[in-house]
Amino acid sequence: MTPVVIVAAATGVASAALYLRRRRWVDAGLAATAGLALAGLLALPSSVTPVMDAVTVTDDTVAADVAQAGRIVVSGHGLREAQWRDLPLRPLSWQAPSGDLLWLNFPRTLALGRTFALTVRRQPASGPWRLQLLAENGAVLHEARGGGAQLTVRWLPPLAERLLLRARLLDDAGKTLQEGPVPLTVVPALPLHVVGRFGAPSFDTRVLNELLHDGGALLDWQTVLGKAVTRSEGVAALPAPANAAVIDASWFESQGGTARAALLAQVAQGMPLLVVGGNAGAPAVWQQALALRLAQQPVTTEQEDTRHVAAAGTVLALPPASWHPVAGGDWSVLAADQDGKPWLWQRPWRQGRIVWLGVAGWHRHAITAPAALAQWWQQVLDASSRASLRSVGWVKPDPLPVAGLRTELCAHGVRPGGTVAVDGQAALAWQARTDQGGAACVAFWPRQVGWIAARSGKEATDMYVFGADDWPAWQRALRQEATQRYAARVLPGDTGTTAGAPTLPAWPFAVLFAAALLGLWWRERR
Numbered sequence: 302m303t304p305v306v307i308v309a310a311a312t313g314v315a316s317a318a319l320y321l322r323r324r325r326w327v328d329a330g331l332a333a334t335a336g337l338a339l340a341g342l343l344a345l346p347s348s349v350t351p352v353m354d355a356v357t358v359t360d361d362t363v364a365a366d367v368a369q370a371g372r373i374v375v376s377g378h379g380l381r382e383a384q385w386r387d388l389p390l391r392p393l394s395w396q397a398p399s400g401d402l403l404w405l406n407f408p409r410t411l412a413l414g415r416t417f418a419l420t421v422r423r424q425p426a427s428g429p430w431r432l433q434l435l436a437e438n439g440a441v442l443h444e445a446r447g448g449g450a451q452l453t454v455r456w457l458p459p460l461a462e463r464l465l466l467r468a469r470l471l472d473d474a475g476k477t478l479q480e481g482p483v484p485l486t487v488v489p490a491l492p493l494h495v496v497g498r499f500g501a502p503s504f505d506t507r508v509l510n511e512l513l514h515d516g517g518a519l520l521d522w523q524t525v526l527g528k529a530v531t532r533s534e535g536v537a538a539l540p541a542p543a544n545a546a547v548i549d550a551s552w553f554e555s556q557g558g559t560a561r562a563a564l565l566a567q568v569a570q571g572m573p574l575l576v577v578g579g580n581a582g583a584p585a586v587w588q589q590a591l592a593l594r595l596a597q598q599p600v601t602t603e604q605e606d607t608r609h610v611a612a613a614g615t616v617l618a619l620p621p622a623s624w625h626p627v628a629g630g631d632w633s634v635l636a637a638d639q640d641g642k643p644w645l646w647q648r649p650w651r652q653g654r655i656v657w658l659g660v661a662g663w664h665r666h667a668i669t670a671p672a673a674l675a676q677w678w679q680q681v682l683d684a685s686s687r688a689s690l691r692s693v694g695w696v697k698p699d700p701l702p703v704a705g706l707r708t709e710l711c712a713h714g715v716r717p718g719g720t721v722a723v724d725g726q727a728a729l730a731w732q733a734r735t736d737q738g739g740a741a742c743v744a745f746w747p748r749q750v751g752w753i754a755a756r757s758g759k760e761a762t763d764m765y766v767f768g769a770d771d772w773p774a775w776q777r778a779l780r781q782e783a784t785q786r787y788a789a790r791v792l793p794g795d796t797g798t799t800a801g802a803p804t805l806p807a808w809p810f811a812v813l814f815a816a817a818l819l820g821l822w823w824r825e826r827r
Contacts, residue, residue, distance in 0.1 A: 303343070310340035328824055335817035342810035355394070360706065364388055378777045379784025383699065383707040383744065393788045397781050401425070403479060403774035405468070409697055410762070412490040413461045415683075416613075416676065419454050419468060419483060424778070426450035429473040434483070437465055455614075458487045463752065463763055481772040484752075484765030493518040493682070496543040500525050500551030502532075504664035505579060509547070510534065511667075512678050525552065543567075545682065546574045550581035550624075553590075561590055569651035571714075575685045579661030581624040591648070591655060593632060595624040608638040608660050612680065615673035619644065619660035626657050635684055645684060656685035693760035696740050701779055702766045704750050710764060711742040715757050724753040731757070 313336010320329035356362075356370040358380060367373060367388050375395035379385075407419040421432050432452040434442045443454040458464070466483040495518050499506050502524050510522055520535030521543070546567070553561065553576065568574045581587070584595040598606065598621050608619045616639070626646040628634050635656060636645035646657040658681065666674045694713035702708040710723070717733040719741075725748050731741035747753060747766040755762050 306340045306343045331817045331820045338810045338814035345807050378780040382783035385787040390791050401774050402778040410486045414490050417456050422451040431471045433469040435467040461487045461489045486763050494543045496546040497522040498548045498552045500555050508664040508667045549577045554583040554586045568653040571652040574655045576657045578657050579622045594627045596627050608644045610638045612677035613673040615670045620662045622659045622661050625659040695762040704747050704766050709742050709744050711737050711740040713740045715741050717741045721757040723755045
């Protein structure tokens with residue numbers, strides 16, 4: 302309530318009190334009515350912005366266009382994720398159109414020695430089809446056939462270089478259904494320096510040691526054999542700081558507070574920690590040290606809870622550990638099997654993170670499926686550790702950047718507010734983003750199709766910008782998914798604006814004020 306409103310109301314009340322002293326009851330009522338009507342008139346908003354009932358959004362829509370809208374009308378397949386995040390929340394009127402949709406899943410950056418995998422999913426899936434991965438010269442690198450909704454092709458790059466591969470979808474008769482670019486940057490693999498600490502020997506840890514050693518990793522490996530006996534393998538001291546640590550649960554549970562604090566201090570400085578949880582047995586320790594709540598695996602459902610993970614074209618059956626994490630708080634699921642059952646969990650720990658492996662018994666596949674086991678462990682290590690000494694970890698959240706449309710680039714290990722240079726863009730500054738796992742991001746509008754470079758300090762990365770005609774079915778699928786996520790964020794009945802809220806009209810207060818003053822004037826003149 303403003304001072305002017307208070308003064309108007311007080312004047313009306315004071316005038317009414319004076320009339321009451323003279324026993325002029327009607328005049329007192331008219332004075333009070335005039336004062337309160339004037340106060341009510343002054344208390345109304347001075348101006349009300351006109352509210353649009355609805356606005357139809359397009360690629361050119363900005364936040365200001367939607368600010369005064371009561372709801373949003375979407376035609377076609379909707380907008381992209383980055384565009385929706387720029388708009389305020391409004392109720393959505395949208396009907397997803399029918400038509401062929403496509404999803405592509407592949408890494409944009411790959412370390413030399415890793416197998417490149419491209420997975421394509423169609424909707425709807427109609428009849429047998431083929432998926433081809435093509436080199437830059439058009440040669441077929443790999444081909445997959447099937448009649449389901451999803452196919453995967455794989456290829457091992459021979460050199461560290463920047464490539465613009467292509468993928469082609471064909472029907473059973475050989476007619477091309479879809480074809481488009483598949484950008485890939487192959488970078489040199491940096492050596493993996495691993496610290497391993499284990500509270501008891503096991504076949505699983507022995508197989509892991511052999512896999513890491515065969516892969517060229519430099520190991521500082523210690524296994525407790527008894528109360529005063531520890532077996533050490535690898536080098537006595539790593540020549541460079543470890544970029545990964547692997548421990549089993551029993552080793553951590555047997556350590557005192559000082560040893561645990563020393564390990565977690567290294568993790569806090571950026572060293573990823575992988576916990577092999579197969580021999581966990583003290584859930585209270587994990588709850589106290591890492592705020593990790595463990596649930597016991599029922600013995601009667603162990604067969605049903607077996608995880609089935611795919612690697613190198615083979616499905617590995619891995620039994621669950623006796624104890625598994627319960628997602629919640631800082632802990633979240635990092636990976637799940639093909640049935641949707643989680644087997645890898647993670648939580649951030651200052652500049653590093655802690656990952657929990659919740660399966661065991663992988664040594665059984667060392668003879669029957671050694672290639673699949675090696676690739677699966679490569680997936681685990683890639684997911685849980687940096688596997689490099691690079692100070693900046695680049696993240697490209699936009700799966701399909703398109704020229705002329707807003708996109709984003711993120712990075713771990715950069716300082717918010719620091720500068721980043723992107724080809725064809727003005728100077729940009731990193732901004733912290735909580736929805737990207739602590740990474741900082743920049744947003745920009747790429748102007749042309751092709752490779753663009755981004756640099757932050759001494760680190761640089763490449764990013765490919767697609768054309769408006771590249772992968773139309775994939776673009777439609779991404780737009781539909783982003784529109785569905787936007788609609789899910791809008792609470793029922795929430796318009797996101799107070800401009801459209803019902804307001805009292807001003808004219809009744811004005812009429813009442815004028816009538817009361819005219820009544821007083823007429824009575825005073827009698």
